[in-house]
Each structure stands twice: as structure tokens, then as C-alpha cells.
Amino acid sequence: MNRRMVWFGELTTPAQLYRRGLWFLLPAAIWILGLLVIPGLSLVALSFAERGQYGEVVWNFSLENYRRLLGYGIFGWSPDTILILLRSLWVAFVTTLICIVLAYPLAFFIASRPPRTRYLWLALVIIPFWTNLVIRTYAWQMLLAPDFPFAKLAQALGLLAPDSGLYPSPLAVYIGMITAFLPFVVMPLFSSVERLDWSLVEAAQDLYASRIRTFFQAIWPQTLPGLTVGIILTFIPAMGMFVIPDLLGGAKYLLVGNLIQQQFYASRDWPYGAAVSLGLMVMTLIGLAIYRRRGKDVDLV
Amino acid sequence: MRLNPLISSAALATLAFLYLPMLAVAVLSFNKTRYGLQWSGFTWDWYVRLFSNPDILEAARNTFVLALVSTLIATVLGTLFAIALERYPWPRRSQGFLENLLYLPVVTPDIIFAVALVVAFGAFRAVSSLFEPGLFTMVLGHVTFQIAFVALTVRSRLKSLGHELDEAARDLYASYGYYVRRVLLPLLTPGIVAGAMLAFTLSLDDFVISFFTAGPTSQTLPLLIYASVRRGVTPEIHALSTLIFLVTVLLVLASERLTRR
Numbered sequence: 001m002n003r004r005m006v007w008f009g010e011l012t013t014p015a016q017l018y019r020r021g022l023w024f025l026l027p028a029a030i031w032i033l034g035l036l037v038i039p040g041l042s043l044v045a046l047s048f049a050e051r052g053q054y055g056e057v058v059w060n061f062s063l064e065n066y067r068r069l070l071g072y073g074i075f076g077w078s079p080d081t082i083l084i085l086l087r088s089l090w091v092a093f094v095t096t097l098i099c100i101v102l103a104y105p106l107a108f109f110i111a112s113r114p115p116r117t118r119y120l121w122l123a124l125v126i127i128p129f130w131t132n133l134v135i136r137t138y139a140w141q142m143l144l145a146p147d148f149p150f151a152k153l154a155q156a157l158g159l160l161a162p163d164s165g166l167y168p169s170p171l172a173v174y175i176g177m178i179t180a181f182l183p184f185v186v187m188p189l190f191s192s193v194e195r196l197d198w199s200l201v202e203a204a205q206d207l208y209a210s211r212i213r214t215f216f217q218a219i220w221p222q223t224l225p226g227l228t229v230g231i232i233l234t235f236i237p238a239m240g241m242f243v244i245p246d247l248l249g250g251a252k253y254l255l256v257g258n259l260i261q262q263q264f265y266a267s268r269d270w271p272y273g274a275a276v277s278l279g280l281m282v283m284t285l286i287g288l289a290i291y292r293r294r295g296k297d298v299d300l301v
Numbered sequence: 302m303r304l305n306p307l308i309s310s311a312a313l314a315t316l317a318f319l320y321l322p323m324l325a326v327a328v329l330s331f332n333k334t335r336y337g338l339q340w341s342g343f344t345w346d347w348y349v350r351l352f353s354n355p356d357i358l359e360a361a362r363n364t365f366v367l368a369l370v371s372t373l374i375a376t377v378l379g380t381l382f383a384i385a386l387e388r389y390p391w392p393r394r395s396q397g398f399l400e401n402l403l404y405l406p407v408v409t410p411d412i413i414f415a416v417a418l419v420v421a422f423g424a425f426r427a428v429s430s431l432f433e434p435g436l437f438t439m440v441l442g443h444v445t446f447q448i449a450f451v452a453l454t455v456r457s458r459l460k461s462l463g464h465e466l467d468e469a470a471r472d473l474y475a476s477y478g479y480y481v482r483r484v485l486l487p488l489l490t491p492g493i494v495a496g497a498m499l500a501f502t503l504s505l506d507d508f509v510i511s512f513f514t515a516g517p518t519s520q521t522l523p524l525l526i527y528a529s530v531r532r533g534v535t536p537e538i539h540a541l542s543t544l545i546f547l548v549t550v551l552l553v554l555a556s557e558r559l560t561r562r
Contacts, residue, residue, distance in 0.1 A: 008470075008477040014390055021389030025399070028382035028448050032402055035445040036414065039421035043413070046420055102315045109312030112304040123553060128319045130549045132506050134523050135542040138530045139322030142329070147338055179319060232408075240410030243508060247530060257412045264416055264513070274420065277413045284410055 047274035055268030065275035081259070085279060088256040091170075091245075092238035095177040096185075099234055100227065102178070103185040107223075110186075111193040122190060129183040137176050137247045144172050144248075168250025176244040181237070185230035192226030232291045236284050256280050323546050330539035347540040354537060357525065364521040367436060367511075368504035371443035376497040378444070379451025380489070386452070387459040388467070406449040415513035418442050422514065434516035442510045447503060451496035458492025502552055505545075 004013055047065050052058040071079045110121045128136065144150060144166035154160040166172055196219065204218040242257030249255075254262075256276060263273025333342040351357060386399055406414070418438075425432040432438055466488065470480045508523040515524060522545065529538050 008480060009474055010477075017389060018391070021385045021391070024381040024385035024389070028378040028452065029399070029402060031378060031448060032406060032445060035418065035421065035441055036406055036409070037402075039417035040409075040413075042420050042424060043417045102311075105308045105311040106315050108304060109309055112309075124316060125319070127550055127553055128323060130502055130506065130553050131323060131546050132508070132523050132526065132542075134508050134527045134530065135326065135545065136322050138526065138534065138538075139326045139542075141530070142338065143322060143325050145338060179322065182315070182319065236408060237410055240412045242412055243527070257410075260412055260416060264419060270420065273416060277416050280410060281413055284408065284413075288408055 043274045043277055046271050047278050049271040049274075051269045051271055055270075057270055065272045068272060069275050069279055081276070084254055084259050085256055085283075087254075088239050088280075089283065091173065091177065091255060092235050095174060095181060095238045096231055096234045098174070098178055099182050099185040100230070102182060103189050103230065106182075106186050107189040107193045110190050111196075122187070125183050125186050128179070133180055133243055134247075136179055137244050140172060140176050140179070140248060141167055144175070167248050168253070170249070170253055172248035173245050173253060176248045177238055177241065180241075180244060181234040184233040185227075188226040188229035188233070189223060190226070192223040196222050228291060232287060236287050239283060240280055323543075326539050327543045327546070330536065330543045332536065332539075335536060347536040348544075351537050351540045351544070356520070357522075357537065357541060360520045360522050360525040363436065363519055364505060364523075367439055367443060367519075367521060368501050371440045371447060371504050372497055372501045374440070375444045375447030375451050375500045376493060379448045379496060379500075380455050380493055382448065383452040383455035383459060384485070384489075387456055403449050403452055406446045407453070411446075411509040414446065415442070415510050418445075418510070419513050434514060434519070436516075436519045438514045438516070439511055439519060439521075442514045443504045443507060446507075446510065447500035450499050450503060451493075454496035454499060455489060455492045458489055458495075462488055498552060498555070502549065505549075 004011060006012075007017060046057065048061050048063070050058045050060045050062050050064065069081055071077050071082055106125065110118060110125070113121050142148065146163050146165040148165075151160060151165045154166060155162050155164075160166065200222070201214060201218045204214040209217065239255075240257045241255060242261050245253055245255045245258055246261075249258075256279070260273050260276050260280070263269045263276060328340075329338065330347055331343050331345070332340055333344045333346075382403070386396070386403070391399065418441075422432045422434065422438050466484055467480070470484045475484065506523065508527060511521050511524055512527070515521070520528075522541065526538060526542065529535065
């Protein structure tokens with residue numbers, strides 16, 4: 001360990017070098033440990049506590065919150081929370097799927113532009129995503145309102161009762177989610193498409209593969225690394241989202257993010273809120289484990 | 302590469318879909334009527350009123366102070382972290398631990414992050430009155446997620462630089478301080494600036510962390526917009542949203558130029 005080495009004109013050892021590097025490292029590491037890791041651990045501790053009569057935290061060890069998470073309440077078993085968790089999974093899944101379907105043409109379109117304008121087109125995709133999420137979500141409220149052409153058209157087609165809007169509804173939540181997450185799929189997918197080995201595609205065509213077969217056997221496998229990153233970047237935050245279902249979903253279409261927010265505000269049941277948060281974190285970690293296995297060669301950001 | 306026209310039109314339609322919400326807001330911000338979506342004539346009025354609304358000006362000030370202070374802190378800490386991670390010979394296991402620490406703020410769903418901060422600040426308050434909800438707690442929260450993005454941006458720049466210039470500096474007997482000042486920092490500047498701009502935009506945009514860590518007096522623009530969406534929107538909010546959109550476009554274009562250099 002105490003191998004001597006020369007480093008910028010000094011005779012030093014690796015141990016001395018670590019000590020020097022530690023000064024660069026410590027401020028940020030302490031910040032993240034103190035304001036993310038320790039708070040996260042206190043969330044774990046909190047989930048085993050109880051709610052007091054007035055919404056205060058009572059530090060009695062109990063598994064009650066996890067029983068509730070699984071649906072066992074004072075009125076017997078009801079799967080409300082499980083349904084919300086499953087719905088969050090489902091909404092995140094459908095959102096991701098539609099984003100993938102929409103992202104492919106966009107990624108290929110950008111990659112087919114001449115190099116000089118390519119990054120301008122990419123910037124065009126990214127710009128809406130830098131616009132505040134609350135604003136974009138609110139804009140969809142307006143666009144889906146009863147007197148806007150979309151709702152008028154649906155009313156004329158008989159899909160919608162007269163004078164009612166397209167929001168609040170599950171459809172509105174999906175639209176909001178797709179606008180929020182599409183760029184997260186397009187960007188990594190584009191970087192994969194840009195590096196595509198076209199000779200494989202030509203080979204497939206020379207061998208008379210159908211278009212569909214060409215796509216799934218010559219293009220799809222090559223875009224898998226970028227796609228995996230896109231899926232992770234979309235699926236995880238989509239599960240925890242609370243702004244979009246709050247503004248576009250109405251009271252009946254809650255996702256787990258809304259449930260957590262309610263526990264910390266309206267119901268003032270912090271321990272239960274902490275338990276629900278941990279449920280969400282577990283789902284997130286499972287998603288990440290998949291990422292670790294599939295998308296190793298791509299950076300997350 | 303030749304592209305099927307069907308694919309191009311699908312791509313352009315998707316792009317239009319992404320811009321539709323912003324376009325609608327921008328058009329309405331010039332609409333004369335106060336209520337409803339019917340077009341009734343062009344006016345600058347809402348923009349004028351925007352700048353005489355004390356609540357909005359206060360929120361704008363808070364948003365910028367918050368973004369500026371937290372970006373400054375996060376840029377320094379994140380840059381140091383990236384240099385330490387890339388340029389010191391850590392044992393493989395610590396390197397893995399440090400990388401996980403760096404990715405943690407990126408992959409934690411922001412609602413969990415926010416709720417954890419609420420709990421932690423509650424506990425810290427028992428010890429010190431410093432942690433009353435307000436701009437200070439918001440800065441603490443914002444820096445935590447910004448550090449990771451700055452560090453990742455600077456780190457990718459460090460990786461693309463390679464080690465040749467380090468070695469050249471060493472061979473030419475530069476001291477470590479001289480190397481940092483005259484070699485490392487100038488070369489890293491584009492990465493640092495890009496990371497700082499990313500952090501700044503993330504802070505301007507953030508709603509969830511701010512929502513949970515804000516105090517009664519520390520309204521920011523996203524919080525204000527959220528509150529007015531729940532209360533019923535005024536055309537000033539359309540004007541405000543349009544202005545924010547324009548500022549964001551300028552920031553994105555500027556950072557595009559910087560990162561490409």
C-alpha cells in the first residue's frame with residue numbers, strides 16, 4: 001500500500017493521495033449523505049412508528065403501516081392501496097410504451113437530418129421538456145376543456161356528453177404523462193440510432209427480410225441500450241408522479257404520488273406516508289436492478 | 302439516410318403535439334377576454350399587469366435567488382466531486398460506492414426525496430431553529446439534486462479529456478496548484494458552465510421539492526402557478542408562462558452552444 005510514487009513533482013504514496021482527494025470529495029459526499037441518505041433512512045424508521053391522535057408521530061414500534069399497505073384496515077381487508085400501486089405501475093407502463101412507439105419515428109427523423117441541422121432538431125425536442133411541468137400540465141387542462149376544439153370534436157362524434165370536457169379523465173393523465181416523458185425516451189434512443197450499423201440493415205434487406213422483420217432483427221437489438229435508458233428515465237419518475245394526476249386526473253384517479261402527498265398534508269399521517277414511500281422506492285429499485293443488467297454501457301445522463 | 306415519408310410525418314406530428322400546449326398558452330396570453338377561451342382581440346395588457354403584480358414579482362425574485370445560490374453551491378461541490386472521482390486512484394470498491402452515491406439523487410423519485418426532506422427538516426428543527434421552512438431549506442433541497450447533475454456533466458467532460466494533458470503537465474514539472482489553475486480548470490470550463498446551466502434550469506423548473514420544503518413566505522413561480530391553477534387561472538398566468546418559456550428557450554440555446562464548443 002505504501003508504494004512510493006512521484007506525483008506533480010512530489011514524492012508521495014497512494015495513501016497520501018487519497019487523503020488529498022478526500023478534501024475534494026467530502027463536501028459533496030457529506031451533503032448527499034446528510035440530506036438524502038440520512039433523511040431516507042429516517043423515512044424507513046418513521047414507517048415503523050404510529051400516528052398520534054392529532055397527527056403527531058408516536059414512536060411505538062409497529063408493523064401496522066405495512067399491514068395497511070397490504071390492505072388490512074380496521075374495517076377488514078380492502079385493496080385500495082394495492083389498487084393505487086397497481087394503477088401507478090399500469091399508468092407508468094402504458095406511458096412508457098406509448099412514448100417508445102412515438103419516440104422511434106422521431107429519433108430516426110432527427111438522425112436522418114443533415115449533421116448541421118441535426119442538433120437543432122434535437123434541441124426542438126428538448127425545449128418543451130425544459131418548460132415547467134406545472135405550466136405544460138395546466139396547458140393541457142385548457143386544451144382539453146369543454147369549449148376547446150378537441151372536446152367539441154369528441155362531442156360532435158358522440159364520444160362525449162355535450163358541454164363536458166376531456167379532463168379530468170384517465171385519458172388526460174396519459175396525455176400529460178406522454179408530453180412530460182417523451183423527450184426522456186427520444187434523447188437516449190437518438191444516440192443509439194445515430195450510431196446504428198446500417199450494413200446490418202442492408203444485409204437484412206438483401207436477404208429479402210420483410211420490413212417488420214428487418215426492424216425487429218436488425219434495428220431493434222442495436223437500439224436496445226438507448227431504449228433501456230429511456231425506459232428507466234420514464235418508468236421510474238412516471239410511477240411517482242403527483243402533479244399530472246393531481247391536475248388532470250380528478251379525485252378518482254389517484255396514483256401513489258398523490259397518496260404520499262395526501263398522507264403528508266391532508267391526513268397528516270406521516271408514518272403511513274413513509275411506508276407508502278418505501279413501497280414506491282422498492283418498485284423503483286426493482287426497475288433499477290433491471291437497468292443494471294441491461295443498459296450497462298450507457299450513461300444515465 | 303433516406304426516410305419513409307410516413308415516418309417523417311409521424312415525427313413532425315409528434316413534435317407538433319409537444320408544442321401544442323405552449324402554443325395555446327402563448328396565444329391566450331394576448332387574448333383580450335379575462336375569462337374563457339374565445340378569442341376577442343389582441344392585447345399586451347396582461348404583460349403590463351404582470352410587472353405590477355407584487356406577488357408575482359416576489360415569487361420571481363425568490364425563484365432567481367434560490368436558483369442562483371443553489372447553483373453556485375452545487376457547481377463548486379459537484380465539480381470538486383467529479384475531479385476527485387475521475388482523477389484520484391480510488392480502490393475499485395470505494396469508486397463503486399461513490400458512483401452509487403452520485404446516482405442516488407438522480408434515480409430517487411422526487412416525491413420520495415421531498416418527503417424524506419420534510420421528515421429530516423422536522424427532526425433537525427428539534428435541534429436548531431435554522432431549519433424553519435423557507436428559502437434556506439429550499440436551497441438545501443435543491444443543491445442535493447443539483448450536485449449529481451453538475452458532477453455527471455463535469456465528469457463526462459473529464460473523461461473525454463483523457464490523461465495526456467495531465468501527464469504533459471507533470472512531465473513539465475508543473476506543481477499541482479499550477480496544474481489545476483492553468484490546465485485543468487480552463488479545459489473543464491465548458492463542462493462546468495454546462496453543468497451549472499443544467500443545475501440552474503433544474504432549480505427554476507423544480508416544483509415537487511419546492512412544494513414540500515417551502516415556507517409560507519417563500520413562494521416561487523412554479524408554486525405560484527400551481528396555486529393559481531387550483532384557484533382558477535388569470536391571464537397574467539398565461540403571460541407569465543409564456544415569458545418563462547421564452548427565457549427557457551434562450552437558456553437552452555445558450556447551453557447548446559457552450560456544450561458543443
